[in-house]
Amino acid sequence: MTEAVSRPTLEAVAARAGVSRATVSRVVNGGDGVREPLAERVRRAVEELGYVPNQAARSLVTRRHDAVAVVIAEPESRVFADPFFALQLRGISKELTAHDNQLVLLLTEGRADHARVARYLAGGHVDGALVFSLHLDDPLPGLIQDAGVPTVFGGRPDWGEGTRVPGSGRGRAGADQDVVYVDCDNRGGARVAVRHLLDLGRRRVAHITGALDQTSAVDRLDGYRDVVAEVPGGCDPRLVVESDFTPSGGERAMRELLARCPDVDAVFAANDLTALGALRVLRESGRRVPEDVAVVGFDDMVPVTEQTDPPLTTVRQDIEEMGRLMARLLLQGLADGRHREGAPAGTAAAPVILPTTLIRRASA
């Protein structure tokens, strides 16, 4: 492992170019207000010396870091089951990079880490945060809001929809209103999926839910209910089985479902992985898909959906785009905040819901 060497400073560049530090600083930061011959001399000096600005020194005076924290809570759970977070990270990374911002990754597991993250964010090491808080009742979103760091959430946080009692919990009552988050239209997507099954002539449409401590699972369940409620007799509570977004959970749920309602003729699974498990059990049980039972998933994880037998009809969401959008929203908010310093921060403080599309393959 090689040792780091001391790098040239602004001073050195200034000396070499025969100008003042201020001039070099101007050139380095965009160069407006410096006449061309001089600017060129400076640029050459920078080049020759291999000068790179010292970010610490810069942050000290500008109070900016050009860095954003990405907080992912509870990685044990879902992060590693499917490439969901990897895709979001990629979208985030691209957008941040395009705006010369750095990505500081904070992975947490449990309460102990919450304090650490809160302290870090409150410590003003980053300009903002992108937070994935999957679970209902997760204290993290609250802690982070309290840290006073501009934040965009990934997925609707538990208390976003006005369900929270005003003034409850933490002290900053009312601040909860301007929660910015990016999510896909879970409820709408679920509706489309179920409607599709009904349009296929299915009358016993079941739903295998996701982990119901996550808003996405709740929203998809709501969407399912919206549609089956319209059908007379379609709304049989035994047709809803709770599961957890995993293939083995999908298997268990499907078995349960077949036991309860052998006449089920369609399944809307909360995600593709769940559908995968369900398909397996259906095959085992001798049911044909889609002839006997039609199946629709959610997510459109291509490596999964195209590999199933039969290929899976599913509701597509653009995960990478969600990540990109989260970053864009945050950066934009930061830029706005800088322009009109004391202004009410209410402007773009609204959630963004991305559309979903039904991808028809062979399973329904």
Added chain:
Amino acid sequence: MTEAVSRPTLEAVAARAGVSRATVSRVVNGGDGVREPLAERVRRAVEELGYVPNQAARSLVTRRHDAVAVVIAEPESRVFADPFFALQLRGISKELTAHDNQLVLLLTEGRADHARVARYLAGGHVDGALVFSLHLDDPLPGLIQDAGVPTVFGGRPDWGEGTRVPGSGRGRAGADQDVVYVDCDNRGGARVAVRHLLDLGRRRVAHITGALDQTSAVDRLDGYRDVVAEVPGGCDPRLVVESDFTPSGGERAMRELLARCPDVDAVFAANDLTALGALRVLRESGRRVPEDVAVVGFDDMVPVTEQTDPPLTTVRQDIEEMGRLMARLLLQGLADGRHREGAPAGTAAAPVILPTTLIRRASA
């Protein structure tokens, strides 16, 4: 999005505690050399004011950042196919967190990003780097070595084993020697897998390789060859099919294999995902596993191996531990480097190879 507020400084704490800034600084940084009553007063002041040190100011003088970059090249490829990187990241994150270091994530896609990453690392924003460079001939490792940042690689880089012509390429000839990397024993693991198949009495043992532009795939292939070479007639080149670590690649390869050698009675797949595809094709073709064809994978991605039919026998590597170890190695190197500043950096500059273990399930 809430605005950040100005935070208390050392000065403020000093004033409140009725001491000098220097004293507060001492207490905050471990507190040796400060008498107890005073120290306690300072701690209380810190607490009351919610003081958090300004990392930028601190870095400016200490030239340390307590931050490490994690560079992951070409995320399109494998990162999102399996949870490999997610697990490594988790191990890395845990170790860094335990030592109060931050994780700066750098995702790259192609040459354009290489320059950016090199510049960032050379810019001295982080104390060190953990680099995953999967592909042979990737210029990134070289660039990073040139940046002069202490680095630990994940997986053996292309030019680690003395295969490189000394002094070729970049200017810092000889510096290539002290490459530190962490890898699992790919070759040894492959040997064990193949030996196991032979011990089972199989005589036509095939290998579906990984993407051969990655050292892990090459090493596993070498391990396979080591063992089959011992068996008379076992070394039939038609038994080796090149693939790419993906399920669909595994399918294609398995089909090819059955066409070439219908008498194949065992398959060592370069990873579990490949094995998954192979199993699918074997089932289609009417072969029973393991009766007709035994199958062994590599990685032991539990969500995969336990879900296959039959459950997959595989070579286990501890991916999270690899990540943890990379971080530990780097941090240790940094600490050592600080203690004996000018000393030759040769000490722990050796690769670490983690052992693998064969996990017997039903497929072989």
Added chain:
DNA sequence: GTGAAAGCGCTAACAG
């Protein structure tokens, strides 16, 4: 053991 003072490298007024 504690405080005073000198910067770390940079930006941002303010003069000129």
Added chain:
DNA sequence: CTGTTAGCGCTTTCAC
């Protein structure tokens, strides 16, 4: 348009 100057908040000799 360019240079001078005064810090940003912290650590770290060096006196006391």
